[in-house]
Amino acid sequence: MKLSPQTIQAAVDAAHSSSAPNIGGANANYIPYLASVPSELFGVAVMTPDGRLYKAGDTDYAFAIESISKVFTLALVTELIGSEAVRQKVGTTPTGLPFNSVMALELHNGKPLSPLVNAGAIAIVSLVSGVSADACWAKILDMQSRFAGRPIALSDEINQSEQTTNFHNRAIGWLLCSAGTCYSDPMRAVDVYTRQCSTLVTTTDLAVMGATLAGGGVNPVTRLSVVAAANIPHLLSEMTMEGLYTASGDWAYQVGLPGKSGVGGGILAVAPGKLAIAAFSPPLDLVGNSVRGQAAVAYIAKALGLNLFGS
Numbered sequence: 001m002k003l004s005p006q007t008i009q010a011a012v013d014a015a016h017s018s019s020a021p022n023i024g025g026a027n028a029n030y031i032p033y034l035a036s037v038p039s040e041l042f043g044v045a046v047m048t049p050d051g052r053l054y055k056a057g058d059t060d061y062a063f064a065i066e067s068i069s070k071v072f073t074l075a076l077v078t079e080l081i082g083s084e085a086v087r088q089k090v091g092t093t094p095t096g097l098p099f100n101s102v103m104a105l106e107l108h109n110g111k112p113l114s115p116l117v118n119a120g121a122i123a124i125v126s127l128v129s130g131v132s133a134d135a136c137w138a139k140i141l142d143m144q145s146r147f148a149g150r151p152i153a154l155s156d157e158i159n160q161s162e163q164t165t166n167f168h169n170r171a172i173g174w175l176l177c178s179a180g181t182c183y184s185d186p187m188r189a190v191d192v193y194t195r196q197c198s199t200l201v202t203t204t205d206l207a208v209m210g211a212t213l214a215g216g217g218v219n220p221v222t223r224l225s226v227v228a229a230a231n232i233p234h235l236l237s238e239m240t241m242e243g244l245y246t247a248s249g250d251w252a253y254q255v256g257l258p259g260k261s262g263v264g265g266g267i268l269a270v271a272p273g274k275l276a277i278a279a280f281s282p283p284l285d286l287v288g289n290s291v292r293g294q295a296a297v298a299y300i301a302k303a304l305g306l307n308l309f310g311s
């Protein structure tokens with residue numbers, strides 16, 4: 001079915017208005033900054049690979065990218081070392097356990113299994129070469145910017161809030177180190193991982209980033225190739241398996257699109273070759289996924305007939 005601009009905008013508007021009354025969930029509070037973001041903010045955006053943007057609500061509000069960043073660093077490392085090396089060194093299988101699980105590591109001899117849980121994402125960061133943390137960070141920030149089609153910046157306030165509270169992730173870094181699955185100094189990897197979670201994006205930025213994935217790795221705004229088309233299926237399959245953490249299976253069953261959430265309230269879903277759907281609303285469910293964000297994305301996926309398993 002060819003989707004007209006009117007059809008897409010109507011779905012975005014209806015997704016926003018029908019999901020807005022859902023006041024369930026609560027802001028993440030284990031990172032102090034996130035607890036302070038106004039809970040009522042709610043934005044929804046869709047972008048197609050030809051660069052058309054459809055939006056409703058607070059799509060210009062800049063929020064913490066958090067775990068959604070894991071996809072873009074995975075893209076960088078897949079480009080740098082290849083998909084097979086990612087599979088061997090980090091793993092590419094869901095853990096079935098929460099995103100910051102230590103038990104998942106213990107159960108698999110310190111192999112993270114998934115690049116989209118914290119342990120795997122820290123291991124992925126440790127695979128970004130560079131003489132210093134800053135050199136490694138520059139590559140990751142550049143990748144986020146190339147996906148967004150504009151310069152993305154670190155929020156010093158968010159980074160400070162995370163760096164002073166990330167003890168659990170530091171413990172994960174040392175566990176990786178003891179198992180031989182951290183490939184740089186573990187505290188450097190955790191430092192840079194924490195920075196990658198602390199950049200600011202808008203819902204519109206997320207839609208552009210997702211449309212780059214939907215469009216075979218070509219950014220719809222800059223028209224530059226950001227990631228090889230051959231690597232896109234690896235990224236989208238990871239998003240399908242682990243993008244919404246322990247809810248990923250239910251998400252695939254009900255919505256049928258690769259997705260990725262962050263505890264900042266952002267969520268991104270990709271309909272390959274067609275479009276990307278982004279949403280932002282801070283209150284999260286118990287798994288760590290935005291309540292309104294999931295509802296809005298699910299609405300649009302259904303309204304536009306995007307379920308991958310139904311095509």
Ligand code: DON
Nearest residue numbers: 066067099197261262263288
């Ligand atoms: O490492 C953390 O805990 C956060 N910086 C990011 C976690 C996150 O976004 C998980 N998402 N749902």
